Amino acid sequence: MKATxxxxxGDVRVIDVPDPTLRLPTDALVRVxxxxxxxxxxxxxxxxxDTPAGSPMGHEFIGVVEAIGAxxxxxxxxxxxxxxxxxxxxxxxxCRAGLQTSCLRGGFWSDDTIGTGGAQAEAxxxxxxxxxxxxxxxDENSDDGLLASLLTxxxxxxxxxxxxxxxxxxxxxxVTVIGDGAVGLLAVLSARQLGAEQIILMxxxxxxxxxxxxxxxxxxxxxxxDEGMAQVRDLTGGxxxxxxxxxxxxxxxxDQAVGxxxxxxxxxxxxxxxxxxxxxxxxxxxxPNVTLTGGPAPVRAYIDQLLPQVLxxxxxPGKVFDxxxxxxxxxxxxxxxxxxxxxxxAVRP
Amino acid sequence: MKATxxxxxGDVRVIDVPDPTLRLPTDALVRVxxxxxxxxxxxxxxxxxDTPAGSPMGHEFIGVVEAIGAxxxxxxxxxxxxxxxxxxxxxxxxCRAGLQTSCLRGGFWSDDTIGTGGAQAEAxxxxxxxxxxxxxxxDENSDDGLLASLLTxxxxxxxxxxxxxxxxxxxxxxVTVIGDGAVGLLAVLSARQLGAEQIILMxxxxxxxxxxxxxxxxxxxxxxxDEGMAQVRDLTGGxxxxxxxxxxxxxxxxDQAVGxxxxxxxxxxxxxxxxxxxxxxxxxxxxPNVTLTGGPAPVRAYIDQLLPQVLxxxxxPGKVFDxxxxxxxxxxxxxxxxxxxxxxxAVRP
Numbered sequence: 001m002k003a004t005x006x007x008x009x010g011d012v013r014v015i016d017v018p019d020p021t022l023r024l025p026t027d028a029l030v031r032v033x034x035x036x037x038x039x040x041x042x043x044x045x046x047x048x049x050d051t052p053a054g055s056p057m058g059h060e061f062i063g064v065v066e067a068i069g070a071x072x073x074x075x076x077x078x079x080x081x082x083x084x085x086x087x088x089x090x091x092x093x094x095c096r097a098g099l100q101t102s103c104l105r106g107g108f109w110s111d112d113t114i115g116t117g118g119a120q121a122e123a124x125x126x127x128x129x130x131x132x133x134x135x136x137x138x139d140e141n142s143d144d145g146l147l148a149s150l151l152t153x154x155x156x157x158x159x160x161x162x163x164x165x166x167x168x169x170x171x172x173x174x175v176t177v178i179g180d181g182a183v184g185l186l187a188v189l190s191a192r193q194l195g196a197e198q199i200i201l202m203x204x205x206x207x208x209x210x211x212x213x214x215x216x217x218x219x220x221x222x223x224x225x226d227e228g229m230a231q232v233r234d235l236t237g238g239x240x241x242x243x244x245x246x247x248x249x250x251x252x253x254x255d256q257a258v259g260x261x262x263x264x265x266x267x268x269x270x271x272x273x274x275x276x277x278x279x280x281x282x283x284x285x286x287x288p289n290v291t292l293t294g295g296p297a298p299v300r301a302y303i304d305q306l307l308p309q310v311l312x313x314x315x316x317p318g319k320v321f322d323x324x325x326x327x328x329x330x331x332x333x334x335x336x337x338x339x340x341x342x343x344x345x346a347v348r349p
Numbered sequence: 350m351k352a353t354x355x356x357x358x359g360d361v362r363v364i365d366v367p368d369p370t371l372r373l374p375t376d377a378l379v380r381v382x383x384x385x386x387x388x389x390x391x392x393x394x395x396x397x398x399d400t401p402a403g404s405p406m407g408h409e410f411i412g413v414v415e416a417i418g419a420x421x422x423x424x425x426x427x428x429x430x431x432x433x434x435x436x437x438x439x440x441x442x443x444c445r446a447g448l449q450t451s452c453l454r455g456g457f458w459s460d461d462t463i464g465t466g467g468a469q470a471e472a473x474x475x476x477x478x479x480x481x482x483x484x485x486x487x488d489e490n491s492d493d494g495l496l497a498s499l500l501t502x503x504x505x506x507x508x509x510x511x512x513x514x515x516x517x518x519x520x521x522x523x524v525t526v527i528g529d530g531a532v533g534l535l536a537v538l539s540a541r542q543l544g545a546e547q548i549i550l551m552x553x554x555x556x557x558x559x560x561x562x563x564x565x566x567x568x569x570x571x572x573x574x575d576e577g578m579a580q581v582r583d584l585t586g587g588x589x590x591x592x593x594x595x596x597x598x599x600x601x602x603x604d605q606a607v608g609x610x611x612x613x614x615x616x617x618x619x620x621x622x623x624x625x626x627x628x629x630x631x632x633x634x635x636x637p638n639v640t641l642t643g644g645p646a647p648v649r650a651y652i653d654q655l656l657p658q659v660l661x662x663x664x665x666p667g668k669v670f671d672x673x674x675x676x677x678x679x680x681x682x683x684x685x686x687x688x689x690x691x692x693x694x695a696v697r698p
Contacts, residue, residue, distance in 0.1 A: 093588065094612060102612035102637055166640075239442065254629075263443060263451035273630040280603075280641065281625035286618060288451055289644030291515075295635045 002349070003121035004330045005054035009046055012057065012331040020117060020125035025069035028129035030081060033140045034151045035061040035119045035347045036321070037333045038085075039181045040272050043249070045334055057330075058120030058347075059085040059109035060154035062147065064140055065133075066123065074130045080140065081133040082307075083126060084300040085155045087114050090131025098301035106131070120330050122349045134303045137311070148318025148346060149310045152186065156344070157306060157317040158299025159270045160186030160247070164194050165302075166293045167243040167268030171195035176232055176241040176260050177217070180208035182320040182344040183270055184247035185215055189317060191245065192216025200232055200241065202256065208343055211319060224252070229259035241265065246294070251275040263288035270294050321346045351698070352470035353679045354403035358395055361406065361680040369466060369474035374418035377478035379430060382489045383500045384410040384468045384696040385670070386682045387434075388530045389621050392598070394683055406679075407469030407696075408434040408458035409503035411496065413489055414482075415472065423479045429489065430482040431656075432475060433649040434504045436463050439480025447650035455480070469679050471698045483652045486660070497667025497695060498659045501535065505693070506655060506666040507648025508619050509535030509596070513543050514651075515642045516592040516617030520544035525581055525589075525609050526566070528596035529557035531669040531693040532619055534564055536594040538666060541565025549581055549590065551605065557692055560668060573601070578608035590614065595643070600624040612637035619643050670695045 003017045020029055035058050048055070065079045075081055086108055088100035095103050106128055107114040114127050126132055136150055152158075160183050169175055173196040177187045180203025191199050192215060201217035202224070203209045209220045221231045233240060240262035246253050249271030257267045258279065267290060279285070285292055309315045324346040325333050333345035352366045369378055384407050397404070414428045424430055435457055437449035444452050455477055456463040463476050475481055485499055498506075509532050518524055522545040526536045529552025540548050541564060550566035551573070552558045558569045570580045582589060589611035595602050598620030606616045607628065616639060628634070634641055658664045673695040674682050682694035 097613060099613040099638060166638075264446060264448040269635060273635050276628050276630035276632070277626040278629045279625050280627045280629060281622040283625070285641065286622050286644045289448060289515075289642075289647075291640060291642040292629065292634065293638075293640040293642075295638030298638075 001122040002327050003117055004057045004327070006044060006048055006057050007052070007054045008050040009048050012045070012334045014328055014330055017117065020123055022067055022069050023125065024127060025071040026128050026130065027069045028065050028072055028075055028126045028133065029067040029123060030061070030063040030083065030126050031066050031123045032061045032063045032119060032121060032349050034147055035121070035349070036151060037120070037330070037337055037345050037347065038155060039183060041334065042338055043272060043274060045338060056110045056118035056121070058118035060151060061119035061124065062151050062154065068129060072129045075133050075135055079135045080138050081135055082150055082153050082303060083119070083133055084158070084303070085109060086296070087116070087127050088131045088300055089128045095131060098298055100298040100300040101296040120327070120347055122327065132300065134300070136307060145316065145318055148321045149316055151346065152317040152320065153299065153303050153306060153310065155299060156182040156320060157186045158302045159183050159297040161190040161302050161306060162297030162299070163187045163245040163247060163268045163270040163294060164190035167245055167266045169194040169196050169243050172197045173243050174198040174236055174241045175243045175245060176200040176202060177245045177247065178202045178253050178256055179247035179271060180205055180212060181247060185212050185320055186317050187245040187247050187270070188212045188217050189215040189315060193315070198236070200235055202228055202232070205340060224256070229256060232260040236262070243268065245270070247271045249274050251278065254278050258284045258290070261290050263290070266291045266293060268294040270297060320344045324348055350471040351676050352466055353406045353676070355393060355397055355406050356401070356403045357399040358397050361394070361683050363677055363679055366466065369472055371416055371418050372474065373476065374420040375477050375479065376418045377414050377421055377424055377475045377482065378416040378472060379410070379412040379432065379475050380415050380472045381410045381412045381468060381470060381698045383496055384470070384698070385500060386469070386679070386686055386694050386696065387504060388532060390683065391687055392621065392623060394687060405459045405467030405470070407467035409500060410468035410473065411500050411503065417478060421478045424482050424484055428484045429487050430484050431499055431502050431652060432468070432482055433507070433652070434458060435645070436465070436476050437480045437649055438477045444480060447647055449647040449649040450645040469676070469696055471676065481649065483649070485656065494665065494667055497670045498665055500695065501666040501669065502648065502652050502655060502659065504648060505531040505669060506535045507651045508532050508646040510539040510651050510655060511646030511648070512536045512594040512596060512617045512619040512643060513539035516594055516615045518543040518545050518592050521546045522592050523547040523585055523590045524592045524594060525549040525551060526594045526596060527551045527602050527605055528620060529554055529561060530596060533596035534561050534669055535666050536596050536619070537561045537566050538564040538664060540594065542664070547585070549584055551577055551581070554689060573605070578605060581609040585611070592617065594619070596620045598623050600627065603627050607633045607639070610639050612639070615640045615642060617643040619646060669693045673697055
């Protein structure tokens, strides 16, 4: 089959690889109906050292179950499934606590520990299928927009939701969202669903911030740095926002979050940090009793809750996809997203 | 009157200063019945540059109201009062939210912005008396042990409580407390009151950890660094504690907290950080969805809740005081605490 591999910064290729097979009785094989390129895929796209063996890419997909191992009980051949961006057993202490990203037996797609390929491919072997996959009452011929929205449950909608939930967004909250990528925009949508009164979206790309307004942003701040922080302070009576959702992952976004959060407030990060150390001392987090939270979203914990409103169309998170490409075109999807010509590209194998 | 000033690292003196006076109609004058030296006073005791004018010391006290301004309504002359370690108005957005440490009009004792002296003195001018002081139905001739316990409501008990509350300690929690100073020990007491099932106290001073056991610690780990972290992991089924209360403030304590916290858990800091930057990236906080919280405790928000059990003797937080000295001896109190000959010294003017 065809699958997407990255060999170094800027070097993405679609190659022929052996078809995946069932290896363990808890596996399923899923034919990919839609996959996509993630903002987090752009981090290695900028920095990956040359890797002759390549690394399989893609961690978001929806598809149809083609085969199951003997111990799989919750999905059947022919089921339409949504796959979270981590594999999880569903039974360990962390899965039971709804923190599937820390599953004691699972792992991230493309990670050697679970031995799977990536999702930007024709098919994927899914370990621990019972704990990982969620079925949805649709089929691969369903409306394209619906499929796009279901695909967001694989990562970006659940990730935006995680940011908002961990941030403690509640009725009447003042929220600032940093970043106008797909996750930032869906953090806006999630904050609105959770009742936020004020949602300030910090982003510079008008097509994106317009979608942010459609999702519920009440204000847009295009400026960055000191000027951007000053504008957020002005919009919040000088106090800053109670909740800041950081959906970028670069250090300046962290500093911006610290600069706009209200004393006693929460910074909830879902952008994968591209830094290790950052200020946490008296002048940043400690003095004003600011809480720093977030991490990789256990989207598996949220799909059951978010799916009904996607199915009935009351929210349309799939609007973050502004292009669809074939699997062969996946390298172009990286280029387009990196150049910000595309917000998020769906891949149709 | 006599008051304690610090002039540089290791240089504490008791000097004659003018008696405080009422300056604003919202002021009260309080004659100090007991003050004390705080673990956080030891930070400048180690590092303060030479300061010819000196800096007034002390931010914890109980006392008797000697005079009030015309606008003060909640305390009267003769009232016995507990003073939190910050001055707060009681009416601003942050005070109403129970975050008096971020009061828009208040400030820290000895801070120029509020123009008060320190509490290691015979008397103190208390700005914003209505928002700051809490009365207690005792008098200065009450039992010494009771006065000691009331004095902990000024800072260390409320600070330990804040750590536990912010950490989300609840029935059945596994908690690790880092630091066997007064705040760490009262964090143990607080965690026990909030229902923690396992409380691991990391500390090396047996007299202190023995008091920690009396307050509710189920385990004591004397080792530090990798060995200490390994012991905590062993005690928690390899997973670490759900809540870590960090009551030291030095960088190694932060690293220890990161090393013993469970995925999805909370590090709640109340030790004043003596560092700015620290690891917050994928390998420390982000990957395992660890929350970092805490800050200076708004003890004013907790006194009403904690006072009844202090008055009825069902908790005796005053046990953290192992010495009482006269005001003239205050420099010796610093020496004794710095040398760890004393856990916490009460000062009786």
